Amino acid sequence: xxxxxxxxxxxxxxxxxxxxxxxxxxxxxxxxxxxxxxxxxxxxxxxxxxxxxxxxxxxxxxxxxxxxxxxxxxxxxxxxxxxxxxxxxxxxxxxxxxxxxxxxxxxxxxxxxxxxxxxxxxxxxxxxxxxxxxxxxxxxxxxxxxxxxxxxxxxxxxxxxxxxxxxxxxxxxxxxxxxxxxxxxxxxxxxxxxxxxxxxxxxxxxxxxxxxxxxxxxxxxxxxxxxxxxxxxxxxxxxxxxxxxxxxxxxxxxxxxxxxxxxxxxxxxxxxxxxxxxxxxxxxxxxxxxxxxxxxxxxxxxxxxxxxxxxxxxxxxxxxxxxxxxxxxxxxxxxxxxxxxxxxxxxxxxxxxxxxxxxxxxxxxxxxxxxxxxxxxxxxxxxxxxxxxxxxxxxxxxxxxxxxxxxxxxxxxxxxxxxxxxxxxxxxxxxxxxxxxxxxxxxxxxxxxxxxxxxxxxxxxxxxxxxxxxxx
Numbered sequence: 313x314x315x316x317x318x319x320x321x322x323x324x325x326x327x328x329x330x331x332x333x334x335x336x337x338x339x340x341x342x343x344x345x346x347x348x349x350x351x352x353x354x355x356x357x358x359x360x361x362x363x364x365x366x367x368x369x370x371x372x373x374x375x376x377x378x379x380x381x382x383x384x385x386x387x388x389x390x391x392x393x394x395x396x397x398x399x400x401x402x403x404x405x406x407x408x409x410x411x412x413x414x415x416x417x418x419x420x421x422x423x424x425x426x427x428x429x430x431x432x433x434x435x436x437x438x439x440x441x442x443x444x445x446x447x448x449x450x451x452x453x454x455x456x457x458x459x460x461x462x463x464x465x466x467x468x469x470x471x472x473x474x475x476x477x478x479x480x481x482x483x484x485x486x487x488x489x490x491x492x493x494x495x496x497x498x499x500x501x502x503x504x505x506x507x508x509x510x511x512x513x514x515x516x517x518x519x520x521x522x523x524x525x526x527x528x529x530x531x532x533x534x535x536x537x538x539x540x541x542x543x544x545x546x547x548x549x550x551x552x553x554x555x556x557x558x559x560x561x562x563x564x565x566x567x568x569x570x571x572x573x574x575x576x577x578x579x580x581x582x583x584x585x586x587x588x589x590x591x592x593x594x595x596x597x598x599x600x601x602x603x604x605x606x607x608x609x610x611x612x613x614x615x616x617x618x619x620x621x622x623x624x625x626x627x628x629x630x631x632x633x634x635x636x637x638x639x640x641x642x643x644x645x646x647x648x649x650x651x652x653x654x655x656x657x658x659x660x661x662x663x664x665x666x667x668x669x670x671x672x673x674x675x676x677x678x679x680x681x682x683x684x685x686x687x688x689x690x691x692x693x694x695x696x697x698x699x700x701x702x703x704x705x706x707x708x709x710x711x712x713x714x715x716x717x718x719x720x721x722x723x724x725x726x727x728x729x730x731x732x733x734x735x736x737x738x739x740x741x742x743x744x745x746x747x748x749x750x751x752x753x754x755x756x757x758x759x760x761x762x763x764x765x766x767x768x769x770x771x772x773x774x775x776x777x778x779x780x781x782x783x784x
Contacts, residue, residue, distance in 0.1 A: 338747070339777055340784035344369050347777055351770055354759040360684035361753035361778050362692065368751065368781060373688075376667035376681040377756040380731030381623045382738040383675030383682070387650075388616050388703065389690050390657035391631050394638065397613035397699045401427040401634065405439055405605040406458075408597035411448055419453030420590070421600035422579065424485035426461045426634055427609040428618075428627040431489050432515060435607050436582045442605035444586055451588065453595035455576050461485035463633040463646035469677030476540035478565030480676060483629035483647075486575040489515060490626055494565040497536065499527040499555045506536075506555055517577070519547045528554040540566050616703035620729050621711030625674035632673025661689050675731055684754035687740045691752045695742070704729055704741050716772060721779055728775075735760030737767040739775060747782035 339347050348359055348371050360373030391399075402425055408418035427435070465482035466475070474480040478492035494511040506525045510516045525536055535553035542548075549566055568574050583590055609615065618624040619631065636649025643649040651670040658665060663686055671679035694700040705711030708723030712730040717723045728741025740754035755771050762770070 338780040338782045341368060341781050342784065344777065344781050345371050348774055351773060354757055354762065354770065356758035357770075358684040358754070358756045359774055359778075360688050361751050361781075362688050363745075363748045363751050368748070368778070370685070373684040373754070376669075376683055377738075377758050378678055378733065378736050379675055379680055379682045379687070379756060380733040380736040380738050381625075381675040382687060382729055382731040382740050382754070382756065383670075383672065383680050384619050384623065384628050385687055385690055385729050385740060386654050386657070386670070386682070387628050387632050387635075387673040388619055389694050389700065390654045391612060391635050392616070392694070392697065392700055393657055393660075394635060394653060395612055397611060397697075399612040401425050401609040403427050403430055403435060403439065403607045404603060405443065406600035407602050407604060408600055410602050411446060411604070414447050414449040416448060416451045416453070416604075418595045418597040419456045419600075420451050420604075421456045421458050422486070422575070423458050423460050423600070424487075424575075426463075426483065426485045426487060426630045427607075428487055428490070428624075428630045429609045429615065430487060430607070432578045432582065436488070436579055437586075439605045439607050440579075440582045440586045440588065443583075443588060446604065448588060448604075451583070451590045452593050453597075454592045455579055455590060456600075457486055457572055457576065458600065459485040461633060461637060461646055462640070462644055463636065463650075464648075467629060467647065467672030467674070467677055469671050469679035471678075474676065476538075476567055478567055479625045481567040481626050482571065483626060483633055484571050486572050487626065487630060488571065488575045488578060489568075490624075491568050491571045491574075492565040492626075493519070493568060494563070495549075497525065497551065497555065497562040497564070499557050499559050499561075502527050502529045502532075502557050506551065508551060515578070519549060522548055522550040525551040526554050528556050530556055530558040532556045534559065536562055538564060538566065540569070542569050613699040613703075616699065617711075620703040621705045623712050623730065625676055628674040629672060658686065661693055663689055675733075678733065682756075684740070684756055687754040687756075688752050691740060691742065691754075695750075695752065701727065701742070716768075717775075720776060722772070722776055725779060726775060731756075732764065732768075734764075735762070735767075737764070737771045739771050743775065743779055745779055745781060751778055751781075753778050 358377050359371040361368040404423040406421040407416050465484050481491035493516050498507040504527050533554050536555045537553050539550040619628045632650035633646040635653045636646035639649035654670045669681035671677040704727045705713035707713045707717035707726035725744045728739050731738035738756040743751050745751045755774050757767050
């Protein structure tokens with residue numbers, strides 16, 4: 313069956329994403345692998361799809377591939393399996409001795425456990441409010457940070473050029489405001505500097521903007537990039553390149569270089585805002601043993617959508633390390649412990665670890681290696697977990713699939729996790745085939761010769777093929 317008879321490719325491009333119109337006919341199951349092959353014989357493509365116990369296609373499905381953010385499928389599934397959907401992360405304020413007459417005699421200790429949802433406007437405000445409820449007005453000592461999570465903050469295999477970006481912010485037990493400052497760059501008029509603004513300027517102190525970026529003519533060159541420079545005590549964000557006059561504003565963020573200093577600074581600001589003085593005296597009254605305030609994250613089930621729908625790397629990395637604390641007695645580095653726990657989960661499924669490499673929780677590392685069959689195995693295991701399924705993006709509706717599969721039979725019929733790195737595009741999840749019912753599938757393309765748009769078009773086309781597969 314000619315490929316052209318299976319679907320028609322639309323040339324319409326919206327927001328830089330190629331839109332596909334619905335396939336014009338079904339493809340026989342016996343020809344499915346042949347039709348996948350006709351898409352261009354990429355250097356490394358893996359496709360695996362299964363209905364219950366019946367394999368619909370195994371096209372290099374047992375070969376290892378770099379999964380990009382499909383790695384999050386393993387991280388979140390293992391976390392839900394070992395921690396349960398109602399698991400919460402606590403951030404606690406403590407001191408050495410009970411307060412007296414509105415005064416903390418010692419230090420204010422913060423016990424950080426890596427809550428990725430903690431913010432200045434919610435978490436810290438609530439913690440300090442609890443101090444006010446105790447009628448505390450003065451802290452005689454200082455603010456001390458005590459990590460309950462000991463872990464390497466940066467994962468193995470992350471590329472140096474990514475480390476200043478918000479999506480590669482370090483996974484620290486004192487994460488606050490996602491350890492990033494977010495910004496918006498708006499084109500002005502051709503030949504003029506772009507307009508830069510912080511999204512939350514009240515949270516940003518000590519940064520200098522070196523704006524060298526220029527607005528290019530409509531439909532002109534787009535070469536905008538940012539660079540974080542830390543030198544001689546200065547924090548500089550440099551903008552360079554060009555952005556067309558008719559381009560939509562660019563959204564981005566920069567990783568905070570010292571998140572623990574930022575945490576202390578924001579806590580100090582909130583204490584002062586609510587009328588609590590920190591004298592900063594040198595006080596040594598022993599260890600922190602008296603609890604003053606406690607803030608709990610949302611339950612794990614509510615923390616999964618930012619990871620799977622929106623592909624938040626920091627949340628995934630912290631979750632991996634929190635999972636690793638279960639092994640802290642035998643493996644003090646929770647980052648290593650988290651990788652071991654994911655490997656344990658893979659073995660628990662009865663899957664071999666041959667060719668499987670777990671290097672991080674988010675998929676940002678190119679050292680990760682998984683097979684499409686493994687991802688399908690995990691997704692089949694989690695299929696009866698409504699919390700897990702609800703965490704995945706819905707084609708044409710939300711998350712990282714919101715702008716994909718418009719005007720196709722894929723819209724609303726594919727629920728999946730996306731993945732993208734340079735030369736890597738992946739898509740794994742569930743699709744509703746009118747002939748077979750629910751199909752669990754995984755598509756991974758590792759081909760540096762293809763553009764990101766071209767690779768994504770190919771992966772989406774294969775997903776549409778799986779939607780139309782039937783017996784003939």
